[in-house]
Amino acid sequence: MNLKELKCEPFVSKAQAIVFGRDGLVLESDNTLFKMKKGDDNVFSKIYFFQGMEEIVFALEDSDELKFNCISIDLLGHDSHFDFRVKKISTDTFCLSVYDFSEQYERVFELQQERNLRDISSKKLERENRRIQEENEVINRLYKQMSQSGTSEFVLLKSDNLLVNVDFKNINYFEAYGDYVKVYTDAKMYIIHNRMKNIEEELPPGMFVRIHRSFIVQINKIKNIEQMSIDIADRILPIGRQHKAQLLNQIKQL
Template identity: 30%
Template sequence: MNALLIDDDNLSRAVLRKLCDKLPDVRIIDEFSNAIDALKYLNTNKVDLIFLDIHMPNFSGFDFINTLKNPPNIIFTTSDKDFAIDAFQYECIVDYLLKPIQFDRLEKSIKKAKNKQVQIITEEEKVTEKKETLFVNVDKRLVKINIDDISIIEAKGDYVKIKTKENSYIVHSTLKKVLSKLPEKIFFRVHRSYVINITQIIDIEDNSVLINRDVIPVSRTNKGELLNRLNLL
């Protein structure tokens, strides 16, 4: 699991990083002394786990969680035992570790985080399996489309254009609604007007992707997340 450390205390971060180095299931990819900088990092990067202090200047750990739309798994690391009940009100909280952190206690927390991550992936796969086909209303007919065949969905005013390798369908709907019916693993909104099937990308150049013979624009704000989803060498 790729993880972040967020703690305003340099010594606490150093100690936790050293402990994590002994665990094969977690890798610290970056660390921050304040939550604001961590939020900026997460705008363009994805992590599996965050070690988060509670008491930090200007922006607390709770402020940080409340700002995130889809927080990853989080382990609180703090010297304050008084906020444990409040912490576990959040679904993303895996554990609550009191400083000084003991290795065996940390090891148990990492195991919890790993088990929770496996559970989330399994649930997502079950949802994906259920969504194999999509019925669209075209000229008063319900047409069945294999979801894997969909390559591009383009917004066109009050309609969307759904493209496969063989056909195109104009449907009275919105990108947001269509995207909610598709598996998140393979469909990604690269631009306010486009959703793509990332498994059908042929080429990426600057701020565009090539799918079949179509060149699709990618917004700068979404490019980082798109690259995170791909299997880069």
């Protein structure tokens, strides 16, 4: 059995096999981790972890083995985590196998640090998501309350997760935009997630009129009415044939 075979844990990159006799003197060593001089060094005196263990080691039967795992010590000037294996290989011959787990422990430490950073980021995201959820719940509750109040002079427009309080008098017109509606005011344009039918039902009666399947306008904002179009807020909007009568009828009521 050679020294390489005595190092029986191939997944450890740093390992050393030391063969010694009953007197503790080194018979052979591959000196991978530290130098052990043949015939001069004694494993029980040079490796202080084994000091006073002669009786236990020499009591081993053939092929018996002692194991000491995960020992954190400064071994001959090399601070690391070590595993030790002592095995009797013949009547008066023993082998001490030393396994240095520094690389593995360093990687474990790096992985733990990465895990800690991920946990911190995850908790931060959880807090942010909770905050956004709470804000959305408040926005939805206020929006629902305002939507149910048909007599209000103001409306809360929910746009980009913000609630914008808009006076109905400042709204020029609404334009259908797929599953959304564009709301044009004196100041700016907002995009809200809603349907024109719902908008029409929630508007103050007599203040707005639908002139086209895609447009609802505020009557007071209309500048001119042509044959099939109106001029409002510096824009020409079409009048749908089925909506012209309603437009003219509401204007007559003013």
